Amino acid sequence: MGTDGVNIRLSLTAVHLFSDTMASRLTLALLCLTLLGPRSTLACPALCKCYPRRAEVVCSEVPLTEFPSEGLPANTTMLTIQYTNITTVSKHHLSATPLLEGLHLYNNHLRSLPPNVLRGVPRLLTLDLTGNRLADLPADVFRHAPLTTLVLKNNLMETAKAEWLPDDSSLTWLDLSWNRLTGVPAALFKKLPHLESLDLSHNRLEKIPAKSLDTLTKLERLNLQRNKLVSLDPLLFHNTVNITNLYLTANRLDKLSPSLFQGLGKLSVLGLEDNQLGHVPPGLFDPLTSLDEQGLDLTANPWLCDQKVEYLWSWLQQNKGKAFLAETIRCAMPLPLAGHSVLSLLQSKMISVFKEPLHWLGFVYLLQHFLPTQHRPSKPSRTRNKTTEGTKQVNRAIHLTKIWGNGFKILLHFLLVLVVLKDYACHDCLASRSCPAHCECTLSICSTGVVCNQGNLSYFPVDGLPNSTTRLSIQSTNLSAIAADDLRTVPHLVYLQLYHSNLETLPSHFLKDVPHLNTLDLTGNRLAYLPPNALHHAPLRNVILKDNRIEIVHPDWFPANSNVTFMDLSGNHLTEVNSSMFRNLPNLKNLDLSDNNLEELQADTLRHLHHLVSLNLVNNRISTLTPGTFASTPKLTRLYLQQNLLQELDPDLFQSLPHLELLLLDQNRLQSLPFGLLGNFSSPEDKRGGLVKVFLTGNPWVCDEGIKYLWRWVTAFPQKVGFPADMVCASPKALENRMIASLNEKELGSSLNRKHYVTEDKTNHNREYQPGKKHLKTARNLCGGAWPSDLWAVRPWLEESSLMICLASCRPTHPTTVVEIKHSN
Secondary structure, three states: OOOOOOOOOOOHHHHHHHOOOHHHHHHHHHHHHHHHHHHHHOOOOOOEEEEHHHOEEEEOOOOOOOOOOOOOOOOOOEEEEOOOOOOOOOHHHHOOOOOOOEEEOOOOOOOOOOOOOOOOOOOOOEEEOOOOOOOOOOOOOOOOOOOOEEEOOOOOOOOOOHHHOOOOOOOOEEEOOOOOOOOOOHHHHHOOOOOOEEEOOOOOOOOOOOOOOOOOOOOOEEEOOOOOOOOOOOOOOOOOOOOOEEEOOOOOOOOOOOOOOOOOOOOOEEEOOOOOOOOOOOOOOOOOOOOOOOOEEOOOOOEEOOHHHHHHHHHHHHOHHHEOOHHHOEEEEOHHHOOOEHHHOOHHHHHHOOOOOHHHHHHHHHHHHHOOOOEOOOOOOOOOOHHHHHHHHHHHHHHHOHHHOHHHHHHHHHHHHHHHHHHHHHHHHHHHOOOOOOEEEEEEOOEEEEEEOOOOOOOOOOOOOOOOEEEEEEEOOOOOOOOOOOOOOOOOOOEEEEEOOOOOOOOOOOOOOOOOOOEEEOOOOOOOOOOOOOOOOOOOOEEEOOOOOOOOOOHHHOOOOOOOOEEEOOOOOOOOOOHHHHOOOOOOOEEEOOOOOOOEOOOOOOOOOOOOOEEEOOOOOOOEOOOOOOOOOOOOOEEEOOOOOOOOOOOOOOOOOOOOOEEEOOOOOOOOOOOOOOOOOOOOOOOOOOOOEEEOOOOOEEOOHHHHHHHHHHHHOHHHEEOHHHOEEEEOHHHOOOEHHHOOHHHHHHOOOOOOEEEEOOOOOOEEEOOOHHHHOOOOOHHHHOOOOOHHHHHHHHOOOOEEOOOOOOOOOOOOEEEEEEOOO
């Protein structure tokens, strides 16, 4: 008997009679084999799961060390190999799946690709190589497949080459983020006339050549955040008139051309936060007529609220709703206005501070002409007649300010006395200043910044370090080790960066000689652990351990009641975190645990972090979150949960987060959201009404009655939804790829595919259960143990027959027998 059209019904009584005999177990097994028919004979590689209905294979087991080409169904169109120990892939491997359209090889251990690797997959459209160890790729490596999506995120590449791609490539999506790129050749972009999305974030780009983007006329999204860009050519975006999303966040931009955004009338999202902007030129934002609500982010810049801030102030007054957290755009200078919101300034107040510019002219004159500026190793220190010349400069400033009145004269003379005394005290140290080989030094009076970034530096530059050093940055070197007393010559150190310097260990108590250290950045080394007391002795506020090999965080790294407010542990090998790890960090405000291997957060993990404002858990393997996870973090405003394995969320998960403003849940496995998760629609006392932006794209939304809450929420608050056009249905087939916000209630009701569980229960016979994970947990042995833990993973099986009957023996503590599963088209 075949599986199609089977219509068998078994009584619960019959099942009960057979339940305790060996014969019954054999009968059940044979019945399931009969019902499954030929599907049971289909090949599937070891350590993999195959889904014949959608021609998909998923392999995600760590013990997998070789590409599973043996046993792969020839009709496979989607292949995912993730979190394994595979190190190579070849043309021979992929030739086993000639119909392949999507290949995801992320978080494995690939170090190289052969040039002809894609020759055997002529239909391949999507290739994802995220999270491997690729440092270079051969020419023509992507030439043999009609790729539309290429993801090379989180590898070790320092260059991107045009030779990788064919002329007139079909790519519409290219992701090169989280690499080590210092530049991208214009020749590469010339081969990408169809590109719609380009991600170059989290690299080391210092410049984008003028006109290099001119051929990208179809570009809609450009992500350049977290690079080292200092300036942008005025014509850089001249031809990219279709851009809707532009991210320039966390660079070093200190000024922008007035015509930079000319022609970008379609731009809806622009990120300029966390740069060095003091002003924006008049007219800069005028062409941006399509900005979304909260679409422009200007926060975390050192705004100078002088007369030049008038355009920004005026624009914010007229477009307050278009600026993200507009009230937090604050003045950094001048001191009388420091900390004030730009929006809150009255025009009269803003002008009055500068109505008599001579007040500031004298002070600026003093700063610019008296204080020394820069010092290089090749140039001698300028210390001749420092005191005499300084006095002359101050006298000139006083001459300019005679009209200020006696009060200001007294203040200025007092400043003069302090400066002269400081100069005498520092005369000897200025005269004796030196700079280590392979380094550059920047001087001001009795304080020095030192940068060492030569690749051939293999030792800590103790000799020659100025005693007055307050900032020391050693980056991209071969340092490999640091001794316990290497910092003894820099007792005034405030900022220490040992960035990508091949460090494998740190000595215990190595901060004992820097009692003023505020920031420690150890990004990109090879640290697997830190010794006890490693971070004691210094009043650290910022600790950055990003991109190392740390597997566990020990509380004894930190002193009790540590001052640390910012900690970055992203890009490590963490598999778990618990509350004890953070018990000495009660003042922590920002915690980054992204790009690790976390599978869960224990309910009390965050219980010591009462001041936490930002939590980043991006790109882990978290599948569940308990309702009380965030109970101890009421100040949380930013929560990043994207790129995990979340399938279900408790409706009360965010109940204790009244200040939550930004929530990212995109790229998980969510199929619906429970009622009330994001707040109610009309309740004025709802604590989650402050949400500013929620990102939910990249989830396999099932558009039936179960999604009605989400559908109502996104239609009620469209301004709070990030990229609503990309929030689409994954199923049912009739609504596949439909934008959720475009649906109507009738469509949701008619699309419901109901499944029923008829059960025998000791206390309640013939109960009918709605589909749910907790009921599936009682049916682990269903169909010979082949039943997946996720209900929706079995949809392909259910869709191939109008009725499937399987039996299961469940846990003794819950003697329920699943008898029948119906599927109605």
